[in-house]
Amino acid sequence: MANQTILTELFLSGISDLPALELPFFLLFLHIYSMTLIGNFLIILLVAIDSHLHTPMYFFLGNLAFLDMCSSSLTTPRMLFDLITNNRKISITACLTQVFFFIFMATTEILLLAVMSYDRYIAICRPLHYVQIMHWKTCIQLAAGVWALSLVYSLAHILITLRLTFCDLNIVQSFFCDLSKLFQISCTDVFINLLFIFLLGGLFGLVLLLMTFIPYITVFLTVMKIKEKEKRFKAFSTCSSHLTVVFIFYGTIVFNYFRPTTGYHFAADRVVSVCYTTITPLINPLIYSLRNNELKTALKRIYKIIFFSK
Template sequence: FLLIYLITLTGNLLILLLIFTDSHLHTPMYFFLGTLACLDMGYSSVTVPRMLFDLLTGRRVISVPACITQIYFFLFFAVSEMSVLAVMSYDRFVAICRPLHYMQIMSWNVCVQFVLGVLIFGAVHSLVHTLNLTKLTFCRADALQSFFCDLPQLLQVSCSDTFINVLLIFVFGTSFGVAILLVTIYPYITIITTVLKIPSKNMRSKAFSTCSSHLTVVFLFYITFMFNHFRPNAKYHFTEDKVASVFYATLIPFLNPLIYSLRNQELKTSLKRSLHRL
């Protein structure tokens, strides 16, 4: 876990460094990719350091306020990442389907407004869940069936009525979650149709490479996140919950920079230029 965490930080910091230092990468696409890298580092830093501390010391005890705080920041980074992936999908749609108007539509002001909107939405969404958690009573010192404080597992050890909390997970998941997923996936119908009409094989390959890396990240994130959060009452699937939790909390931010760097020719070219300068 320590090695995975260090590689996660190194990979995302490297992507940020390349985007900041290479003028060829000063475009909206890489602005959003840099935002995703920042969110990935925050996302993994909320859970992994505490997990490492518990595994090394064997203490594995956390207070309720600290647990709720961890859930707030975990949900904030998770929801923000989902929203940024949706914005990146729209960015690819404009770049491929309306290339002549790309810089006019995706101006820097619009990009900054998108990111600010994503962060505000993530903060409000997380606040609603955590405020309702503070109203619950935790009178049993039961073990959380997870490596960190995760919302479904915390609800299972409460001795209060958690109907409202479960309802919030379902309502927010089906409304905001499905809406964000549709916004993420729908543009690709038009993108694929447009790309298939491009006569140049190299241009088609370049367009598909940027889209395929984005879709891979979206697929991995949503499958594991929804697997755990849409089964809040699944009390007899502890092993599956733990595996899913570790995957989307630890491995997703680890895989994201690898997927984007290995499948993105511009990032690889930028890295080669930086190494030559050294």
């Protein structure tokens, strides 16, 4: 360790090793990023200005849309910069800052999905008490609690990550600073970090996973008892949209961080990383809007007001 030089800069491996693909990838991800910002901003705008959407479900959906805009902006602009300039150098400080915000946003999304499942549980299983339970004060407290708890959890992770040093290996095998990739090149023993992640992160994740899926199981059993076909379809449609987002988010995270290391391939790892950092923020608004008649109706109302009002 005495003869090793402590590095202050790292290099990102990027999204592709083939120079011929850099421009096509740049144009592709620029389009995806633009559509992500437009789609999520449109949901926030509709929720904010349409009084018909001033309900707890759409309040939390607006939070999710804002979060997706932020999470996409955390990784995609840097990826685009690297593709167009081929400058993949990043300072340790900037890298750890990106790690902090990545953990913060991922944790916020996990907590937010759990809160949204609780909201659907109350709306479908206890409809007579929904207004009393999910009033605006409660919604604001839940949202504030989600962001605050995510901040504390992320700070705990980044504080223990600050102990890492980097000596010989300086290439992060990803297009962004992923914590697991930093562990691979650190010259500091990462046992304490891994233990912290598996004990705190594993317990935290398991509890939130149960808090997310158990309400949906109860909702499913309740919906099956609804005799009116139209009401049953509406409940299934809303919950299936939420569940689709949950499965995509958890599926990509679990596959990326908990799959066996045997047969590991960087190309497959990049594809999965692109899915949960770039594709998921894009498809979330599509999933909610395509299967949600209230959002479609609100969009039509706003369109008529803007283009056909005198």
